[in-house]
Amino acid sequence: MSYIHNIGAYFLMIKEMFRKRTKWSVMRHLIFKDIDDLIIGSLGIVAFISFFVGGVVTIQTALNINSPLIPKYLVGFATRQSVVLEFAPTFISIIMAGKVGSFITSSIGTMRVTEQIDALEVMGINAINYLVFPKFIALMLYPFVISISMFLGIIGGMAACVYGGFSSLEDYITGVQMEFIPFHMAYAFIKTFVFAFLLATIPSFYGYYMKGGALEVGKASTTSFVWTSVMIILLNYILTQLLLA
Amino acid sequence: MIEVNDVHKSFGDTEVLKGISTTFEKGKTNLIIGQSGSGKTVFLKCLLGLFVPEKGTIAYDGQVYSDLSADEKSELRASMGMVFQGSALFDSMTIAENVKFPLRMFTKQSKSEMEDRVQFVLKRVNLSDAGNKLPSEASDGMQKRVAIARAIVNQPKYLFCDEPNSGLDPKTATVIDNLIQEITEEYDITTMINTHDMNSVMEIGQKILFLKNGLKEWEGSNKTIFKTDNEAVTNFVYSSDLFKRVQKMYLEEDEDQ
Numbered sequence: 001m002s003y004i005h006n007i008g009a010y011f012l013m014i015k016e017m018f019r020k021r022t023k024w025s026v027m028r029h030l031i032f033k034d035i036d037d038l039i040i041g042s043l044g045i046v047a048f049i050s051f052f053v054g055g056v057v058t059i060q061t062a063l064n065i066n067s068p069l070i071p072k073y074l075v076g077f078a079t080r081q082s083v084v085l086e087f088a089p090t091f092i093s094i095i096m097a098g099k100v101g102s103f104i105t106s107s108i109g110t111m112r113v114t115e116q117i118d119a120l121e122v123m124g125i126n127a128i129n130y131l132v133f134p135k136f137i138a139l140m141l142y143p144f145v146i147s148i149s150m151f152l153g154i155i156g157g158m159a160a161c162v163y164g165g166f167s168s169l170e171d172y173i174t175g176v177q178m179e180f181i182p183f184h185m186a187y188a189f190i191k192t193f194v195f196a197f198l199l200a201t202i203p204s205f206y207g208y209y210m211k212g213g214a215l216e217v218g219k220a221s222t223t224s225f226v227w228t229s230v231m232i233i234l235l236n237y238i239l240t241q242l243l244l245a
Numbered sequence: 246m247i248e249v250n251d252v253h254k255s256f257g258d259t260e261v262l263k264g265i266s267t268t269f270e271k272g273k274t275n276l277i278i279g280q281s282g283s284g285k286t287v288f289l290k291c292l293l294g295l296f297v298p299e300k301g302t303i304a305y306d307g308q309v310y311s312d313l314s315a316d317e318k319s320e321l322r323a324s325m326g327m328v329f330q331g332s333a334l335f336d337s338m339t340i341a342e343n344v345k346f347p348l349r350m351f352t353k354q355s356k357s358e359m360e361d362r363v364q365f366v367l368k369r370v371n372l373s374d375a376g377n378k379l380p381s382e383a384s385d386g387m388q389k390r391v392a393i394a395r396a397i398v399n400q401p402k403y404l405f406c407d408e409p410n411s412g413l414d415p416k417t418a419t420v421i422d423n424l425i426q427e428i429t430e431e432y433d434i435t436t437m438i439n440t441h442d443m444n445s446v447m448e449i450g451q452k453i454l455f456l457k458n459g460l461k462e463w464e465g466s467n468k469t470i471f472k473t474d475n476e477a478v479t480n481f482v483y484s485s486d487l488f489k490r491v492q493k494m495y496l497e498e499d500e501d502q
Contacts, residue, residue, distance in 0.1 A: 020319070026349055033337075115333035122293050122405075123347060124322030 010205050017133050017201075020126040027134060034138035038100050042145060045099060046092055050083075050149040053091070054156030057082050062166035072167035076157070076175020081184075083153035089188045090236050092149045093195040096142075097228035101203035104135060105224040108207025109217040117208070132204040142196035143189050150188070187243045194239065195232050202228045246271050247292065247403065247435055252301035254287055261287045263459040264301065272433045274426050274449045276440055279456035280481060286407065288456065289439045293405055294322060305403065323351045326396030326434075328406040328425075332388040334380040340391050341367065341376030347399040366394045370424060386417035390424065397428055404429065404436040410445060418442060422449050443488055446470065455481070471495045 021027070061078040108131055111117050120127040154176060161172045206224035210216055247269040254262040261284045269275040277285050290296040292303060294310060303310045305321060313321060327333075334343050341363050348359045367373050370390040380388055389409055396404055406425060410418035422442075426449045429436040438445065446453060450467035455478050463475045470482060471492050483489045 020315075023350060110336075114336075115329045115331055116335055118295065119327065119329060119333040119335075121295060122322065122325060122327040123350065124319040124325075125350060 006205075009209060010201070013128055013132070013205055013208065014201060016126065016128040017136065018129070020129060021133070022125065022130045027130075030130070030134035031137050034134045035141060037103065038135065038138050039141045039145060042096060042099060043148065045095070046145055046149050047152050049095060050088065050092065050152040051156035051159075053087060054079060054083055054153030055160030057087065057153070058157035058160045058166065059164060062161065062164070071171075073171040073175035073178065075161055075167050076172040077178045078175075079157035079161075079172075080154055080176045080180075083157070084150050084184055084188055087153055088146050088149040089191045089195065090232065092146060093192075093199065093232050094229050096145075096195075096199055097203075097225050097232060100139075100199055101224050101228045102221040104200070104203035105207040105210075105221045106217050108132075108204055109210045109220050112208065112210055113213055113217060128208065131208065132201065135204060136197070136200040139196040139200040140193075142199070143192045146188070146192045187239075190243065191236060191239050194235055198228055198231050198235070202231060246306055247437070248302075248304040249292070250302045250304070252288070252291055252298045252303065254284075254291055254296055254298050261459050262291065262298070265456070265459075265461050266301075267454055267461060267464060269435050269437055270452065271435045272430060273451040274429050274436045274438060275452040275454065276438050276446055276450045277454050277456065278440060278446060278481070279462075281441075283456040284459040285439045285456055289405060289407055289437065292437060293325065293327065294318060323347075323399070324402045326399070326401035326404045328389065328392045328396050328404070328409050330408045330411055332380070332385075332392040334388060334391055334395070336380055338380075339376065340372065340378050340380065340383065340387075343380065343391055344376075344394045344398050347395065351399055362398060366398045369397075369428075370394045385412055386414075386420070389413065389417075389421050393421070393424060393428070397432065397434075400432065402434055404434050406436070406438040406440075408440055408442075409438060410440065410442045415444070418444065419448070425449065443482060443485075446482065447491070471499070 022030070058075055058079045061082075062075045065072075065074060108117075111131070117127050117131075120130055158169070158172050158176075161167050162169050203221075203224040206220045206227070210220040249265055249267050249269075252262055252265045253260065265284075265288060277288060279285050287296060291298050297311070308317075308321065310318065310321070334340075335346065338346065344363045344366055345359050348354055348362060352359075354362070363376070364373065367376055370393055372387065372390055372394065375383060375387060375391075380391065383391065393409075404425070409421050409425065413421065422445050425436060425438065428434070438449075440446065447467055450470070453463075453465055453467065453470055454461060455463040455475075457477050463473060463478045465473060470478065473479065483492050
């Protein structure tokens with residue numbers, strides 16, 4: 001029963017997020033602050049992970065191609081497909097569920113514990129709009145993060161391929177450019193927008209409706225990470241089936 | 246003035262407020278006291294509009310809260326100031342930004358007008374030099390004063406304080422009590438204080454409402470509480486030897502006069 005209750009409360013929270021908006025002059029600052037915290041603040045870790053995972057994908061692909069009949073440029077092709085279709089949108093989103101999601105849950109949860117949310121409500125402010133809406137808008141820039149992840153993943157793969165001696169630079173670039181289907185980019189970015197929505201709202205939900213003290217803030221962060229990841233994986237499957245199958 | 250008429254509030258099968266009726270007058274410090282679990286916090290949250298009573302009405306200067314539209318409720322809430330037990334300051338903002346927050350949200354004042362008002366209010370609570378500090382850099386007493394400054398910056402009609410003295414040393418607690426009383430009289434606002442602090446009861450209790458098991462057990466003032474023969478009140482207020490002696494001294498002085 002509690003799952004059904006939570007699903008209902010989650011959708012009511014989303015409805016409330018768009019109601020009775022906070023003054024634009026205040027909201028503007030909140031949005032910029034959240035862009036800094038959630039987007040700019042994530043670029044470092046996303047760049048680091050993307051570069052090295054791109055390299056690992058390349059090495060593993062190259063090591064598994066033993067047959068001399070398979071052309072070397074296939075390494076670049078496989079890296080591009082893996083990075084663009086799955087690694088950047090999905091894998092990075094799972095990492096962001098840990099980084100950004102736990103930040104959102106713990107910051108909103110701490111506000112709940114220290115009565116800051118009550119203070120907003122007493123003043124007649126729509127606390128859900130004030131707290132969640134700027135995060136939702138900030139995460140609409142999430143595809144920008146994923147674009148960087150795609151680029152660095154492919155660059156990382158190129159570095160590993162060339163400096164590891166698995167194929168030449170020309171072969172890798174040929175592979176990366178080979179049979180490029182523009183819709184794959186659209187598919188990746190549709191997924192990214194959906195995941196951005198989940199990343200903004202599920203952790204906010206667990207932070208906003210948490211009860212208890214400091215210990216519960218930690219528990220809420222963990223629960224929010226689990227459910228955000230579950231929903232990302234589930235919707236990844238559904239969207240792939242709908243868009244690519 | 247706030248008029249409360251037969252307010253009932255339950256959570257599940259537990260009836261917390263069992264029909265409270267009272268009036269809180271303008272320009273007076275109204276104290277709500279009672280043992281833990283007596284329903285004080287729930288009653289205060291009903292007065293704040295955070296909890297909706299199942300039965301009964303609460304009227305703010307004649308406006309019955311349950312009859313108001315959503316916009317009217319928001320407007321009314323903007324005229325309320327609240328001092329939370331833990332101060333509830335926004336930790337990401339400086340003290341001055343915390344105080345400025347209600348002005349940014351609810352007024353169309355220019356930046357300089359807001360700055361002037363913030364400086365005026367911070368001066369009123371003796372924190373003129375602390376504006377640039379973060380709440381985490383301020384002591385508990387300072388945080389309480391910032392919370393009071395934030396509550397009064399937008400010139401509220403109603404001020405609610407939930408245990409404003411909890412966790413403070415006696416001297417700071419007296420400063421906070423006096424500040425609340427001065428502000429109440431100076432700005433002619435209706436102030437409700439939820440407290441366990443018997444010093445506050447004696448010092449600033451112009452009206453005292455004693456709750457027991459969700460019901461109004463007694464009401465009076467810091468003058469009449471010395472003479473009450475209500476057993477529940479005397480057992481609660483004069484539970485310590487010190488306050489028993491204070492009561493005895495007061496009654497002896499009263500007889501002499």
